């Protein structure tokens with residue numbers, strides 16, 4: 430037995446933003462996350478296809494949020510368990526599922542830290558972690574997956590970096606030490622290697638994409654940010670660089686990428 434040059438698990442713990450697993454932080458961001466998720470709808474299909482779900486398979490979505498992937502998976506015929514620590518996120522998910530007519534989703538309000546595989550949560554065919562703090566504990570993910578497990582993480586700019594630029598000068602900048610830093614698929618991949626799992630890595634397009642007839646329509650589409658009165662001029666200035674003229678209107682287009690780290694059982 431030789432000493433490890435890099436302890437990937439320890440590196441994950443050391444670079445983990447302190448607030449990221451807390452329900453209160455996500456409760457407060459649920460409406461906004463749902464708004465951003467709507468703007469990234471064009472990128473959902475390739476992410477869902479990556480799961481290669483077979484009809485009737487069970488899917489555990491850990492940190493399911495407003496159901497960005499859980500709902501289309503259910504509409505495809507998967508039996509979905511959507512687990513999340515945030516009651517507000519699950520509230521958004523239930524509203525979205527109802528609007529989409531997706532009936533086959535069980536919601537579980539539980540912190541990943543409190544999940545005990547085989548006790549309070551049973552194995553599923555597929556386990557999905559998308560932008561999910563559950564990637565801190567990959568042994569548990571592996572224990573709950575029967576056919577395959579998928580971890581999806583931004584490999585380019587993130588939703589949060591876009592958000593921080595949109596609210597710059599309107600809301601306080603996030604404290605530097607809370608920025609994600611090294612939290613990435615590189616840590617996930619290497620922790621899996623240490624666990625004896627040789628994972629695959631794919632890269633998928635991700636981003637935000639929507640066309641508006643004019644700037645007023647674009648600004649109105651961000652009403653869910655609930656920005657304070659008097660901040661509109663600054664918000665317009667923050668949004669303007671992301672809007673490009675197209676077909677007589679304006680297109681919001683931000684391209685980034687998502688890494689998919691996945692393994693078969």
Ligand SMILES: C[S@@+](CC[C@H](N)C(=O)[O-])C[C@H]1O[C@@H](n2cnc3c(N)ncnc32)[C@H](O)[C@@H]1O
Nearest residue numbers: 450455492493494497513514515518540541559
């Ligand atoms: C960035 S969102 C991702 C939502 C969704 N998976 C997606 O790809 O759009 C992260 C989600 O993980 C949830 N979460 C954070 N910490 C958690 C924990 N300790 N246990 C369970 N869920 C957690 C949050 O409430 C939030 O809904």
